[in-house]
Amino acid sequence: MLCITLLSGAELTSIAVEDVLDVKALKQRLHLLHGLPPRFRQRLLRGGQTLDDAFQLDSPMDLQVVLTTLAEPSDCQMEQLLVAARDGFMSEVEALLQLPVHPDVFKRQYHPDIFDDLEEALQEEDSTALMLAASCNHPEIVKLLLEAGAQVNFADECGWTALMNATINGHTQVVQLLLEAGAQTDPVNDMGQTAIDLAMEHSRIMRMQPAGEDQNEVCRLLTQAEVLAAEGK
Structure with missing residues (x-):
């Protein structure tokens, strides 16, 4: 058996x-x-x-679990998490979350050493790591951030959520992951659009892109989620 105790010495399980x-x-x-x-x-x-997380538990042993508090990230760590989530650097995201850095840090200021130009910085202002990973179609990083407790329904100043970012880009797998994590389909952005409005508006355009995923599947997932929400399931 693996016997786990708390720092106080009390047996947990x-x-x-x-x-x-x-x-x-x-x-x-x-x-x-x-x-x-x-x-x-x-x-x-x-x-x-x-x-280490990869340590094999292949024999009986006594273990102690210690709980840590979330670290206040430095500007450098905040930027590293956002860029790693955007660019799909899984191991770097994992390492930063292990510090542990809060998964919901977001950028409010322009840092020329991180973003190529001012326009790019303004586009990503107030984006969390989850929103960037969803927008750039990195499902494994989305899973990682959700596991770390990222707020799935966080909205930026324009009302955009991670689900909207994934929807407008036709990222079916990410949309499904976010819905399974409790993403709401009814929030409205500053243009008065919900996620399903965005999916329907862009379905024809996305279908015309050879490398794009089937936007009809995104619409189906969102519609199904709305029906289940209405039924209270």
Whole structure:
């Protein structure tokens, strides 16, 4: 058995060795079944030594779980998270979340060392890492940020959400991930449009792009989510 205790010495739980593969899986289980924070804020210790997430739990052992607080990110860390989420750098996003940096940092100022020009900076003002990953079609990073507790319904100053960003670009897999995480379909942007309005408006254009995903599937997912929400499911 894996015997897990809290920093206070109180026993939290015992888990069969065969039920988890590694430290990462154990942290995820503790989050889902025992109400602990996401794995990025957990540290598992064995004999006073912190175990890496990839450490294999292949034999009985006593473990201690320590909970950390979210770090106030430096400007550099904030920029690194946003750019890594935008550009699809999975390992860098993981490393920053492990500090742990809050997943919902966003950019309000123009930094020429991060963005190529002022126009690009203004377009991404107030975008969170989740919004950038959704817009740029990085589903694995979207999963990672959601696991870290990113606010799925955060809206920028123009009312745009991650779901709207994914919808207008026809990113079906990202749309599905966001809906499964509780993304709302009814928020309205500054143009009076909901996510499904955007999907319908751009469906013809997106279908004409050879590399684009099927916007009809995005419309179907959003419509289904609206129906389920109306039914209270």
